[in-house]
Amino acid sequence: MTLYVDGDAFPNLLKPILLRAIERLGLKTLVIANKKINIGKSSNITYMVVDQGADEADNKIVEFLQKGDLVITADIPLASRTIEKQAHAIDHRGLEYTEDNIKECLAVRNLMQEIRDSGEITKGPSAFTQKDAQKFANSLNAFLQKIK
Secondary structure, X not given: OEEEEEOOOOOHHHHHHHHHHHHHHOOEEEEEEOOOOOOOOOOOEEEEEOOOOOOHHHHHHHHHOOOOOXXXXXXXXXXXXXXXXXXXXXXXXXXXXXXXXXXXXXXXHHHHHHHHHOXXXXXXXXXXXXXXXXXXHHHHHHHHHHHO
């Protein structure tokens, strides 16, 4: 299994959590973003900077993605494309996207986008907290134990 990290907007609170998991399990990891980011120094991590553009990092991840791989992303369309390729996706707050929930997640995202496009002002996501980081850590560890 290869771990892919959608580096665009990756929360700093998650970097040490993810680095520990990568090192502990020797996970081959590819961090892809449209700007240089650093999760930490590890022989297991490869960093790739792609061209600027809304979906450049997402497209590169999907290009490399194989069945059974894991993607860490808060991007719901990328998570959907990941599920379609029979791979796994977990968001920054610990939600594991599955065939059972991805359609609902996409529908809610699209509805909110339509509301914003119509001129309605909506609240964005709540601030990322230590509690969110803990949920992510628990979800990641549970997933890694399950596939081990």
